[in-house]
Amino acid sequence: MSELPVVVVGAGPVGLAAAAQLLERGLRPLVLEAGPRAGAAVAQWNHVRLFSRWSELVDPAARRLLEPSGWTAPSHEDYPTGAEWVSRYLAPLAEALGDHVRVNARVVGVARQGRDRVVDAGRDSEPLTVHVETAAGEERITARAVVDASGTWGSPNPLGGDGLPAIGERAAADRIAYRVPDVVAEAERYAGKRIAVAGSGHSALTALVALAGLAERHPGTHVTWLLRRGVVGNVFGGGEADQLPARGALGLRAREAARAGHVQVVTGFRTAAVERAGDRLVLVSQDGHRLPPVDEVVVLTGFRPDHSWLSEVRLDLDPVLEAPVMLAPLIDPNAHSCGSVEPHGANVLRQPEPGVYLAGMKSYGRAPTFLALTGYEQVRSVAAEIAGDHAAAAEVQLELPKTGVCGGSGVFDVEQPASSGGCCGPASVEQESSASCRPAQVVEQPVASGGCCGGLAVADLTLTAPGVRD
Missing domain, CATH: 3.50.50.60 (FAD/NAD(P)-binding domain)
Structure with missing residues (x-):
């Protein structure tokens, strides 16, 4: 051979x-x-x-x-x-x-x-x-x-909070995008509109920064950020602790967009249905919480592999991540969030x-x-x-840049076991300290400047990023 x-x-x-x-x-x-x-x-x-x-x-x-x-x-x-x-x-x-x-x-x-x-x-x-x-x-x-x-680019995860398309998601495909929007080429689609962004990774942060900039140029543009996790936690990344400076700056710019009032954060929202309301869409959580109607939805909830064309060869894949079984424990987001x-x-x-x-x-x-x-x-x-x-x-030799965010927070950012009181546990970000365990909590206060994001000045950084998959 x-x-x-x-x-x-x-x-x-x-x-x-x-x-x-x-x-x-x-x-x-x-x-x-x-x-x-x-x-x-x-x-x-x-x-x-x-x-x-x-x-x-x-x-x-x-x-x-x-x-x-x-x-x-x-x-x-x-x-x-x-x-x-x-x-x-x-x-x-x-x-x-x-x-x-x-x-x-x-x-x-x-x-x-x-x-x-x-x-x-x-x-x-x-x-x-x-x-x-x-x-x-x-x-x-x-x-x-x-x-x-x-790669996985052709298989984006759906909006539905259980890993399957939400009811009505496919029917509303004309108003749902699964890629970071190009706010210059697609300004007519997003400018002056109400937009929901679902996802918590770097792609979502990129979209938030871009849409917040659009909101500054076009009053009336409103962005609602949907987080499945119960608290904001370390969603903005490691800031100055990130060994990729532009990646850390991206999170800080997204935090500033939330602080400036361009982005409203809704935590604990796992979409179960998408309903039509005239020319707009209403997102409904699995707990029955209904958001105000939006014009557009941007879904940036990650990707998944397609193994269908490998069905006749023998694979040993982790049942959760669908990654090689020896690699999966090193990258499982339920166990850590180090990013490397x-x-x-x-x-x-x-x-x-x-x-x-x-x-x-x-x-x-x-x-x-x-x-x-x-x-x-x-x-x-x-x-x-x-x-x-x-x-x-x-002889594998490579030193990867750390994200500055580690600690086993997991995909739902449950900071402590449920036995410590309440389903969500105390939050790690200052503004979240009074968060209850009610679903779909709307975070209207500015994001705290303390916590994991540090105080790195980013006024001179104009970089955006493709998210988790560069």
């Missing part, structure tokens, strides 16, 4: 880095991208600026491949937008990889040649077959290994199916806060493993 290609699914940042790493080791990569170009998913949030610098967004093997072609590396300390990440790095990298990258090629299945998932015999000796749909029809590609770096994880490689990502690896955002399953640096180290290790350099695969 050494003559067969290693199929990489997805021509995003991690998939292209995997190809560069494989090529550097003398292997033959074949990157299959469902979209019309490399970086197709990144291009869909082209207006958003990352909170990682260029120095953290270029894979080392990719740099070594690009530099002989005359490629000029961007300034290490600059923060690109999604559009710049594509045009200045991903597109040139795909061009340098040449025929190793194919676009408009959607992978719809992976299997062991001649065997379904049940058959034991030959799983170590037979190659994998990758089933592909193209404009010309169906195709079968025989591969020695498959690296799934397809010990560097890991092939030994954590490999699956029971020989030659199959999950990498990139998809390896995190439903867990948040994935960094490009993590993905680059993942595929460096995986490429070494496939090449037979097991020592290099095991």
